[in-house]
Amino acid sequence: MNVTTLLDDEDAYGPAMRAAHAELLTSPGVHEFLAHCTGQDKVRATKRWRKQxxxxxxxxxxxxxxxxxxxxGMARQAEHTVRSPQWGGGEWPGIASEHNTVLVRGLxxxxxxxxxxxxxxxxxxxxLNAGTGWGGSGGVCRNGKMATAAVAVLGEFGGPQGEQAVERxxxxxxxxxxxxxxxxxxxxxxxxxxxxxxxPSILRERAVPAVGLDARGMREEQLGDHTALLSVAAPGTVTLAFRGPQGRVLKSAPKPVREAYGDRLAEIRGAVKQLRVLLTAERARLEEHLMAGTCxxxxxxxxxxxxxxxxxxxxSTLIWEVSPDGGARWTAGLPERAAGGWALAGADGTAVPVTEGALLRLWHPVRADTEEVRAWRTxxxxxxxxxxxxxAFREVYPLTPAEETTRNYSxxxxGHILRYGQARALMVERGxxxxxxxxHSDGYAAEMVRELPRAGELTVTEGEFWRARFHVELVEARDDGGIATLCSTDQVRFERRRGARGPWERTDLxxxxxxxxxxxxxxxxLFVGVASIGADPQWQDRGEDRAFGDYWRGWAFGDLTETARMRRESLAALLPRTRIADRVELTDRFLRxxxxxxxxxxxxxxxxILMEPDDAYLCIVVDRGAVAAAGDTDRLFLPFEEDGGLLSVILSKAFLLADDARITDRTIASQLRRAA
Incomplete structure (x- = not known):
């Protein structure tokens, strides 16, 4: 068996590796080892195979x-068309042929x-490369056999490598x-x-690397006359700056540093990238603990x-609860340094010391009364x-009387109409x-399922597992390929199981x-609020393609959801601080x-937007990516949705319309003239 047979021509990977590493692949003993790897055609290798x-x-x-x-090389291999002699010479998108997949499994x-x-x-x-979906997204792996083997191997590492594997x-x-x-x-x-x-939860938290940062969240690297300053600041911002010999701080690396310390500079920039990825993971992990009530x-x-x-x-920016008596009583506060340790500072100005033997968990508004929630938001x-x-501004959804009546579904x-691509992307992002x-077959209806996070201190043999099922149905699809464009929403149901291997059972709400x-x-x-066609200001202007007009108008101007009510509460506090305070008022559903x-x-x-007195519709399409830099909105502190979210979009529209006589945008101005 020669090298060409070991790394075949049925994909781009084999020829690329032979060309890049010809000498290495023909060095003593390598050929025999690779031949052994081509015999590993299972997800898991036997002890005998590994010993050999x-x-x-x-x-x-x-x-x-x-x-x-x-x-x-396989980690860098781009998706391409792969031939399959085993399937009669057929072609499909992937990263490796069947033969090279087996070889990589052995490696x-x-x-x-x-x-x-x-x-x-x-x-x-x-x-990661093998498990990523076709085109970079979705649930169909580029190479499922390779991905399943790789994650199984990660579970085999121990010691320091095991900690690294857990993080990965x-x-x-x-x-x-x-x-x-x-x-x-x-x-x-x-x-x-x-x-x-x-x-697993405790193991993951112990595997979080410090990436060279000290207790202040800083890392200093001397690069000649300059010092690279890498830091992480609340609520999770990574910055890299360079301090010169006279103390002047620069945002980018000066030329002497780039020329003399290129390799070290690349390593530091790699640490910046690593920290940003790590902070994203830690943010998600903390939110899971909030959702699960981990102590x-x-x-x-x-x-x-x-x-x-x-x-x-x-x-440090989150509200925590401390219990000195094993969970019987909880007191909430923001962390602050105290003599010899930490304390939690309450919204009323008092502070509770965090003492030995206490338990801590993240505060959640669903467990608090209205007065406490309002105090924390203020x-x-x-x-x-x-x-x-x-x-603090998290929406809560207690059981409703209607759900008590329907019992086991909500x-x-x-009854909502969602843009399917956007809705599905959000669903996948949220798990x-x-x-x-x-x-296509079985494509006219689906149930989207999420297993909810469990408390991190529980093993798989303790407590209960919960999952939610959300039913959606096909409404409209493209003629070319039948890909769904619109879907409708239906019931939400819940299931429970006791233990990791017990059966799932439908449960009353x-x-x-x-x-x-x-x-x-x-x-x-979230799926409905973001992906509903009612959130599309141009839906009514789609010519002959428009449909669901009654639904669009009912959602676009109807009763507020919990998220929208949260938005209203925030605007009530924000608007008095603005220069347009005397030109705005809040009603039950609108900012007037x-x-x-x-x-x-x-x-x-x-x-x-509707215009009085006849409720004529005004279409203003805002570039959400540019909202944060627009006018007065970037000088207001927005407690959430600050980066182009709907709260900032509404404020941006309010500032624009309060000064409507100076609007120069032709599309908007023409609508105002027609309505006048």
């Missing part, structure tokens, strides 16, 4: 190098027994959407956790959350404290999975924990703006 692979590597001086370069399992810094990153990068598995868990691979990731996390006697003892809270140089930048607004995700968000809609119910409904409200030419009503749920 290790022996062949030991007999080959450059064998580990071959493993590294071939795995790194992955060989890497599991190599004690080198590159081993875990190389395996994880292959898992956690990243993969938030990126890959294929359900089979995701199950493999969960199994690998569980395997590593069980070997260490920990839960942590003081020492773990200090070590892995509030004092951690990366996670602490996020945790406190954060007064401090202009931005949180890494919605906490119609709260049924919901299900079949695609379209003109009244039996669903309030935190679980609220968080699942919050997701569904008095201009020079007309009076306008901006709907607080959709952002759509």
């Amino acid at each position: 692979a290790a022996a062949l590597l030991a007999d080959s001086v450059r064998g580990p190098e071959a493993v590294r370069v071939l795995l790194e 992955l399992w060989a890497a599991a027994d190599i004690d080198a810094d590159w081993a875990v990153p190389a395996v994880a990068d292959v898992a 598995l956690d990243r993969l868990r938030r990126t890959i959407r294929n359900r089979t691979v995701v199950k493999g990731i969960a199994a690998s996390l569980q395997a590593v956790a069980e070997r260490g006697g920990l839960t 942590r003892p003081v020492r773990d809270w200090e070590s892995y959350y509030i004092d951690h140089p990366v996670t602490g930048a996020l945790a 406190e954060l607004a007064d401090r202009e404290l931005r949180q890494p995700f919605k906490q 119609n709260r968000f049924a 919901w999975a299900g079949n695609h809609l379209g003109y 009244a039996d669903v924990p309030v935190l679980t119910l609220s968080e699942a409904m919050r997701d569904v409200d 703006v008095r201009g020079e030419l007309r009076t306008y009503k901006i709907h607080l749920g959709s952002g759509n």
Whole structure:
């Protein structure tokens, strides 16, 4: 068996590796080792196979190098058309032929027994590239066989490599959407956790690297006469600056640094990228703990959350609850330094020390009364404290009388028309999975399913598992390919199981924990609020293609959702601080703006606009990406939706319409003239 046979021509990977590493692939012992790898056609390698692979590597001086370069090559391999002799010469999009897939599986399992810094990153990068969907998204892997093997290998690493593998598995868990691979990731996390006697959640928190940051969240690197200053600040912003010999701070690397310290500068910039990825993962992990009600003892809270140089930048801006008596009584506050430790500062100005033996958890508004929630929202607004995700301003969804009547399903968000592509992207981002809609078999209806986060201190043998099911149906699809463009919404149901392997059972809504119910409904409200055709200001101007006009108008100007009511509450506090305070007023559903030419009503749920006195529709399409830099809105502290979200869009429209006599945009001005 020659090198061409080992790395065949049925894909782009084989020829590329032969051309790039010809000398290495023909070095003593490498050929025999690679031939052994072509026999690994299962997800998991046997002990006998691994023992023989290790022996062949030991007999080959450059064998580990071959493993590294071939795995790194696969991690970089772009998606392309792959031929399949096994399927009669057919072609399909992918990253490796059937034969080379088997070879890489062998390389992955060989890497599991190599004690080198590159081993875990190389395996994880292959898992990411292979597990990513076609075209960069979706749940159909570029190479499912390779991805499942790679995540299984990550579960085999131990010691320091095991900690590194846990961090990489956690990243993969938030990126890959294929359900089979995701199950493999969960199994690998569980395997590593069980070997260490920990839960997967605790294991992940202990594997978060500091990336060279000190206790202040800073890292200083001397580069000649300049010092690189890498820092992470609340609520999770990464900055890189350069201090000169006279103390002047520059935002970019000066020329002497670029010329003399290129390699070190590249490493520092790599750390910036790593920190940004890490902060995204930590933000999501903390939000999962909020959703699950995870409790942590003081020492773990200090070590892995509030004092951690990366996670602490996020945790320090969140409201925590402390219980000195094992969970009988809880007191909420923002973390602040105290003599010899930490305290939680309440919204009323009091502070409670965080003492040895106490438990801590993230505060959630669903467990608080109205007065406490209002106090925290006022406190954060007064401090202009931005949180890494919605906490104080988080929407809550208690059980409704209608849901008590329907018992085991909710119609709260049924009957909406959503732009399917946008809705599905949001669902996948929030962890919901299900079949695609379209003109194909089983494509006329689907259930999107999400398993809700569990408390991080629970093992898989403790407590209950909960999942939500959201039913959607096909409404409209493109003629070319039958890809869904519109879907309708229907019921939300909940299921419970006891233990990791018990059966899922449909459950009455009244039996669903309030935190679980609220968080699942919050997701569904997000899908409707963002993807509804009622949120599209141009929907009514689609010519002959327009449809669902009654639904559009009913949603675009109808009753407010929980998210929109939150928006109204924030505007009530913000508007008195603006220069247009005397020109605006809040009604039950609208922000009413008095201009020079007309009076306008901006709907607080959709952002759509009606003009008095005849409620003529005014279409203003705002570039959300540019909103944060527009006019007075960027000088206002917005507690949420600050980066082009609907709250900032509504404010931007209000400032524009309050000065309507000076509008020069032809599209808007022509509508005002027609309405006059």
